Amino acid sequence: MSIGRRRWLVASLLLAALTAAAIALAGLIRTAPAALPARPLAARSALLLLTSLPLVFGENFTLGGGGSPALTRLEQRYNVKPIALTDGPSLASFRLLLMAHPRAQTAAALVDLDDWVRRGGRVLLLADPALDWPSARPFGDPLRPPPGFADTGLLGHWGVTLEAPAERGAAKARLDGRALILSSPGLLASRSCEIAAAGLVARCAIGRGKATIIADADLLSPELSGDGEQQNLDAVVAELDRLER
Secondary structure, eight states, rough: HHHHHHHHHHHHHHHHHHHHHHHHHHHHHHHEEEEEEOOOGOOOOEEEESSSSTSSSSTTTGGGGGOOOOHHHHHHHHHEEEEEEEEHHHHTOOOOEEEEEEOOOOOOHHHHHHHHHTOEEEEEEESSOOOOOOSSSSOOTTTTSSSSOOSHHHHHTEEEEEOOOOOOEEEEEEEEEEEEEEEEEOOOSSSSSSEEEGGTEEEETTEEEEEEEEOSSSSTTSOSSSHHHHHHHHHHHHHHHHHHO
């Protein structure tokens, strides 16, 4: 083989190797979907919000400390209406509910919630078994968010199990192409619901309605800063949008 042909062969093999590496790298790099745009005021549908987290007001419940990045993002697409209980009167005439690490509901309110979903209601439930959200209030303070989701049988009734994390701490996940930053997320399992993001999310069809459960509520925390926070909120909004369809 001539020197010129040998050089050509080496260059061809090198180019092929570089091309294969570039293709493999492109497969590893996944671009997150674009954030859903804000809606005009007149097009913003109602979103009920039930939460123990300081999303609407600060921990001291003062008007000056109100608001959060999560609430700001939600209000770009929804007319957010806070509620305190999932009873029939609170849910009536509404179709979409966000339960972000709620306090324990009464048995009667849980029956009303289940009935509302089965008749066509849509709920996104952030059920965190190991909340890491920072709080200045002491443990045991009734105004401090509960340390874990108070499941009184609702998830089991919907065919879902929730396990606490084996280890506490920061974690990462991908949900529909979005990179999420989490803190001590739980693990969901179900035989009747679609499981996504390696057990982080369960999407369930219940009667004529839908329920999506995410096993972490810390993803709404402003403490999870940077690009991850923006994708966290985008993912929550995307799940609400999926429920609306």
